[in-house]
Amino acid sequence: MTDEQLIANRIAEIASFADEYPGAVIILSGDASRVLYMSSRGRRDLGGVTMEELTAMGPEYYARYFNPEEAHEYVPQVIGLLERNDLAYAVTLFQQVRTGPHLDFAWHMTTARVLAQDAAGRPLLVICFSTPIDPKSHITTKVQRLLDENTFLRQHSATFASLTTREREVLGCLALGHSSHEIAAAFHISAQTADTHRRNIRQKLGAASSFDLGLYARAFNLI
Numbered sequence: 001m002t003d004e005q006l007i008a009n010r011i012a013e014i015a016s017f018a019d020e021y022p023g024a025v026i027i028l029s030g031d032a033s034r035v036l037y038m039s040s041r042g043r044r045d046l047g048g049v050t051m052e053e054l055t056a057m058g059p060e061y062y063a064r065y066f067n068p069e070e071a072h073e074y075v076p077q078v079i080g081l082l083e084r085n086d087l088a089y090a091v092t093l094f095q096q097v098r099t100g101p102h103l104d105f106a107w108h109m110t111t112a113r114v115l116a117q118d119a120a121g122r123p124l125l126v127i128c129f130s131t132p133i134d135p136k137s138h139i140t141t142k143v144q145r146l147l148d149e150n151t152f153l154r155q156h157s158a159t160f161a162s163l164t165t166r167e168r169e170v171l172g173c174l175a176l177g178h179s180s181h182e183i184a185a186a187f188h189i190s191a192q193t194a195d196t197h198r199r200n201i202r203q204k205l206g207a208a209s210s211f212d213l214g215l216y217a218r219a220f221n222l223i
Contacts, residue, residue, distance in 0.1 A: 003118050011037045023131035030123040032078050033059045045099040067096040082123050107133040153219040162204045170197040175217030
């Protein structure tokens, strides 16, 4: 069986029941750059786009329907999926997708895995299952918080790296609201030394408040 026949057969097989699922079923090319199939629910959510239009888009599909500011979040995961090339392995992504009649961004959760391999054992097809997340759900808030913290981490990693190991430990305590006397007791140092660490941390991070310290502590997993 040729790769073209395998692709056609797998797409036909999945298309026969894809619309029964409570979400969108998408089949991508082996390099995940092109949409080869999308269930009718998915195409309807994208404003009624046709399969012909989707396949003609090629890589433009991502620029048109996904938030480009999030590419750094999920592209490495997709690359890792393809490099691992394990039919039993899947990744789950949170993405903002332009959906609805006005193509506004809405959160979706997508699970993807390699669906088929070519004769040389390379990824031939990737299958994805995507479902919208209710904006009233607590999951949406958690996802946004994680993305915000990840963005903060990338933007301030160099600044955080300027802290010593002890300063990082003290930062975690400060973020939890511990006093200098409590910090001193925890690390067997004087209160004066604890105060010095506190001043140095604020200066290095440019932190004007306890809230700023908390941002660093959460983003860098100190609390």
